[in-house]
Amino acid sequence: MAQNPERRAALVNAAIEVLAREGARGLTFRAVDVEANVPKGTASNYFASRDDLFDQVGKRIHERMGPDPAVIEESGRKPQNLDLVIEYMQGLFGRITGDRTGYLALQELRLEAVRRPELRTTLTRTISGNLERDIGFHLGSGLPGDRSTVLMLYLAMNALIVEHLTLPGVLEGVDTERLIADLVTRAVATPVA
Template identity: 85%
Template sequence: MAQNPERRAALVNAAIEVLAREGARGLTFRAVDAEAGVPKGTASNYFANRDHLFDQVGKRIHERMGPDPAVLEDSVRRPQNLALAIEYMQALFGRITHDRSGYLALHELRLEAVRRPELRTTLTRPISENLERDIGFHLDSGLPGDRSTVVMLYLAMSGLIVEHLTLPGVLEAVDIDALIADLVTRAVATPDA
């Protein structure tokens, strides 16, 4: 059966919404069909099984949440300093919180990966590659800090984003942009010799 790439993309995006809202247990072909507004049975024509759907969702989430290549290209011409590092992290926070469903779906996938070793493998590869790419970009561009700095920022930003998306009231009184600026400043600070 010939498959329509636009419909496949719509089904994967619908699956992300279902996963974010209902969790892994709620991610059924029927739920995806309903979310996408397509006839029953459509998703099962595009995906061999739920594992295949999980795999496609994981790949699509990373595409959706990635930085705009034009913005990155423009930023490498600017001074690679603390202010730019702060701007990168604030933009990351904005991008991820703008796609709340994508990030929540990613965390649902991570939780499901605890029970599905093949999904763990599927998720580990792109996340590890993204982290290595971020480290390389940071070091190659001359931004302040080292490999450890980027890993610390990755972990700190991950925690901040999860907190903000799942329990926004906890940080309700916090100026997130100022917090990110302080976090980056402290992460790139060199210890006194």
């Protein structure tokens, strides 16, 4: 396997573009070569199989969409209150909708995981790990709400992002910042009986 890290990164980013645009069936080594503008056969020199390529794409998408550590550090110096949770969720929405291609590629990976058990295992482990990390961060930071609050926000934000990126006309005219603020306020304020 070829080991040029810059070339590998360019190929993975090209694969994300192809996956978002063409879906999993369109994600071939040749399509990645064309998207990355490299000689034919380059991608197959960097990835042992399509499964390997799918795994690398999944890892890279999560890196691309992750929060900036400096923003998290700065937020740690703010009051750990409802306003900060709203700020986090609005930032999440902006960050992910700002990388439309990355998120659409992630949705394609999720769909492909239905047909590929190894991908499902890998993707489940990654997403579950990220969710547990987020829950731990929320609870450890002293932010308002409990584990159930974070799960509700996770599910609601995913649905909002999918709607916004796939069928934006459904929410046309909706002030998403206000909607997110309402969503967070209600999730934090509504105890589960």
